[in-house]
Amino acid sequence: MSDPDLFxxxxxKPARRKAPPxxxxxxxxxxxxxxxxxxxxxxxxxxxxxxDGAVLKSLVVAYGxxxxxxxxxxxxxxxxxxVAESGYALTLLQSQWNRLxxxxxxxxxxxxLVPDAEQTRTYLxxxxxxxxx
Numbered sequence: 001m002s003d004p005d006l007f008x009x010x011x012x013k014p015a016r017r018k019a020p021p022x023x024x025x026x027x028x029x030x031x032x033x034x035x036x037x038x039x040x041x042x043x044x045x046x047x048x049x050x051x052d053g054a055v056l057k058s059l060v061v062a063y064g065x066x067x068x069x070x071x072x073x074x075x076x077x078x079x080x081x082x083v084a085e086s087g088y089a090l091t092l093l094q095s096q097w098n099r100l101x102x103x104x105x106x107x108x109x110x111x112x113l114v115p116d117a118e119q120t121r122t123y124l125x126x127x128x129x130x131x132x133x
Contacts, residue, residue: 022057026065030056033069034090037076041088052090059094071097074104 031048038046059068075083075093078100086092
């Protein structure tokens with residue numbers, strides 16, 4: 001009875017995986033961008049906590065530093081009431097990531113008018129003949 005498992009099944013504890021490191025200096029750069037944007041908007045430096053760095057690190061590892069910087073700029077320009085009332089806290093950047101992404105992507109996509117019948121007919125004839133319209 002020295003084995004604590006009555007059925008003889010030994011379970012190894014899964015090894016904990018550490019998150020891959022963010023590129024060197026990426027988090028510090030993003031914190032600098034955040035401070036500059038915050039100061040430009042409110043004329044005061046923000047309080048940056050250790051957890052803010054962890055939030056930025058997880059976003060950089062998942063999405064890349066360039067995308068996080070672009071979303072951070074959009075986040076600081078956002079006039080959303082909930083975000084504004086929170087004081088533009090960096091923890092909200094992560095919790096509002098999908099909402100912010102949808103907003104940024106919708107603004108980037110040009111929305112054209114639906115083509116009329118003649119434009120559609122010309123396009124389809126071009127497809128049939130192999131010409132580009």
